Amino acid sequence: MARKPGSRAEITGPKLRETALRLFARDGYAAVSMRQIAAEVGVQAGALYLYTADKQSLLFDAMSDHMEALLAAWRAEAPKGDARDRLEHFARFHIRFHAARADAVFIAYMELRNLTPENFARIGALRSCYEAELESILRAGQDEGTLTVPDTKLATMALIAMLTGVNTWFREGGRLSRDRVEDIYVDMVLNAAGARV
Amino acid sequence: MARKPGSRAEITGPKLRETALRLFARDGYAAVSMRQIAAEVGVQAGALYLYTADKQSLLFDAMSDHMEALLAAWRAEAPKGDARDRLEHFARFHIRFHAARADAVFIAYMELRNLTPENFARIGALRSCYEAELESILRAGQDEGTLTVPDTKLATMALIAMLTGVNTWFREGGRLSRDRVEDIYVDMVLNAAGARV
DNA sequence: GTCTATAAGCTGATAGAC
């Protein structure tokens, strides 16, 4: 198990991904240089290329991993009940999942234009899958009569924008607890979707 | 009225501002160079500095002008009636104003982190003024009994996020007209704010 | 696995000619 001094592959790889995520979220993809990332990781810039093909891959992998994790986590919840209950479940899940991953969420929304066209299309497809999950709940609610939305596509976009917006102002330890924020947003979401009282 | 050949001050100044707005919105502040802007304006890079102190001023002026115009336009509407009517008016105004200025809106939301701390504070103050306009409507609605929101501050953030989200997907000539989108969003906004039916 | 050195080219901003 002899190891060359300075050889820490198990640490450098993950640390690179964490650092890139954090710096991209803080300063923006275009404003962060590979040298800055290397300095925070604690290696020289050249060494980064043992762990990533290029800067673009750091961005794409961060966004892709985030979207895949989001979809997998939601599918693992598999909520039961009528559409009204599933909508409430979705709202709570969305707020909780996004609050726990502020940096990744921020990047996924702000750095789309810095993806190559191919990578942009792939992230767009993942996002559409997630939106489709909410839209199917709203459509089911219309059919059941437990929800009343004027247009399921627009309601999907409106509710996701509302829920994701929490990330722009919510800070742990502020005026309201995360649970209370969740309750208040659930109330507004159900009202917006015309849930039977 | 003699004028040197190549001297077109009345054109270059405004054209610089328009070009900077368009390129910042398309590619991001950090990704756009003064040389790129100059090429689109049709002058050499050095000439830009006759019309702007630096690149940062181009960004700040764009955001500041947008926010001032937004506030002035809303204050000029001065809607009458009960809070429910004023909320509907606000929703329609917000969608209309923002749809007409997609580039400026995009910059105002995406480029905050590229402002110097002083400029960031100034834009933040303008944004707070606009949010306060909506919050005062919601508070009035609570007092009158025409609206029912669990928390006026959160409802303000939620409704603005929902309404501004229209800009991320709305395109003129799509499935729904702007008027129809406006109607649908007004419906969801009033429901979310617990408007008396 | 990490380093140093390097390639080729870009950056914001200024000075001085015309």
Add this chain to the structure above:
DNA sequence: GTCTATCAGCTTATAGAC
């Protein structure tokens, strides 16, 4: 009012030493 030339320093990515 616009140009050219320039400064000092930055960029991504690679090659080869250790």
